[in-house]
Amino acid sequence: MTLTELRYIVTLAQERHFGRAAENCFVSQPTLSVAVKKLEEELGVALFERSKSTVQVTPLGARIVEQAQRVLEQSSVIKELATAGRDQLASPLRIGAIYTIGPYLFPHLVPELTRQAPQMPLYIEEGFTGDLRRKLRSGELDAIIVALPFTETDVVTKPLYDEPFEVLMPADHAWANRDTIAKEDLLDERLLLLGEGHCFRDQILEACPAISHKLNSPNNTLTAEGGSLETIRHMVASRLGITVLPHSAIGHHYEQGLLTTRPFADPAPGRTVAIAWRASFPRPQAIDAVTQAIATCRKTEPAMA
Numbered sequence: 001m002t003l004t005e006l007r008y009i010v011t012l013a014q015e016r017h018f019g020r021a022a023e024n025c026f027v028s029q030p031t032l033s034v035a036v037k038k039l040e041e042e043l044g045v046a047l048f049e050r051s052k053s054t055v056q057v058t059p060l061g062a063r064i065v066e067q068a069q070r071v072l073e074q075s076s077v078i079k080e081l082a083t084a085g086r087d088q089l090a091s092p093l094r095i096g097a098i099y100t101i102g103p104y105l106f107p108h109l110v111p112e113l114t115r116q117a118p119q120m121p122l123y124i125e126e127g128f129t130g131d132l133r134r135k136l137r138s139g140e141l142d143a144i145i146v147a148l149p150f151t152e153t154d155v156v157t158k159p160l161y162d163e164p165f166e167v168l169m170p171a172d173h174a175w176a177n178r179d180t181i182a183k184e185d186l187l188d189e190r191l192l193l194l195g196e197g198h199c200f201r202d203q204i205l206e207a208c209p210a211i212s213h214k215l216n217s218p219n220n221t222l223t224a225e226g227g228s229l230e231t232i233r234h235m236v237a238s239r240l241g242i243t244v245l246p247h248s249a250i251g252h253h254y255e256q257g258l259l260t261t262r263p264f265a266d267p268a269p270g271r272t273v274a275i276a277w278r279a280s281f282p283r284p285q286a287i288d289a290v291t292q293a294i295a296t297c298r299k300t301e302p303a304m305a
């Protein structure tokens with residue numbers, strides 16, 4: 001039994017598909033299949049039920065996969081302990097962020113962290129909250145930056161900053177004459193939203209629950225399935241509708257006079273951005289360096305304020 005084999009069965013249990021699991025493990029499908037079969041023979045039990053279309057974890061397999069997950073987490077801690085014994089800022093930090101934070105935070109964070117901790121480069125990944133949560137637990141990532149609420153056993157969460165949401169619209173939109181926008185007014189416009197799976201979409205729907213009832217009406221709401229905030233920004237610029245952005249994503253990506261933003265009327269919706277890391281992570285100085293760099297970015301960068 002090897003750590004590699006344990007990683008294979010954990011990934012296969014998550015993906016429930018040999019091809020995708022092999023791709024995530026950066027091996028060929030036959031290699032993964034043979035390794036899984038070899039482990040099953042060694043243990044003398046079937047971990048998975050296989051069919052032409054699906055792969056299901058057996059009840060006993062689920063318990064073994066859960067234990068394998070713990071073993072992988074602890075093996076990662078061993079490596080991190082060895083690194084921490086030398087210099088907590090002398091090796092790369094693996095950090096993830098959700099899609100609606102990473103593109104707007106990292107351009108400021110990377111240069112600031114390069115100044116503050118030049119010996120600690122960042123391995124950066126963006127993803128959905130659920131995927132980042134899983135990779136944090138498995139040790140594939142050291143820390144993740146997400147929007148609260150975020151709770152996970154044996155994971156420490158520290159708020160970094162609060163930011164309000166704002167309405168993005170064409171510069172000649174009728175609302176451009178207003179000082180603020182009421183949340184209820186979003187129902188009167190074609191509102192462009194991220195696709196399902198994005199927590200920012202969920203936060204908008206929570207701020208204005210009535211929008212949920214109009215998702216199936218093309219005259220009111222258009223959902224940009226699988227899109228990004230930048231894709232939606234382009235659609236607003238092309239006059240397809242309006243959207244809601246976190247303040248850090250407002251930016252200036254078009255010539256002046258094409259787009260404009262307005263804040264929401266009180267109580268304005270917003271979010272709290274936080275950093276999360278495993279309680280057992282042995283490089284607290286690395287987490288401190290990141291949080292300090294982000295705090296500095298907030299003070300010095302207008303787009304981050």
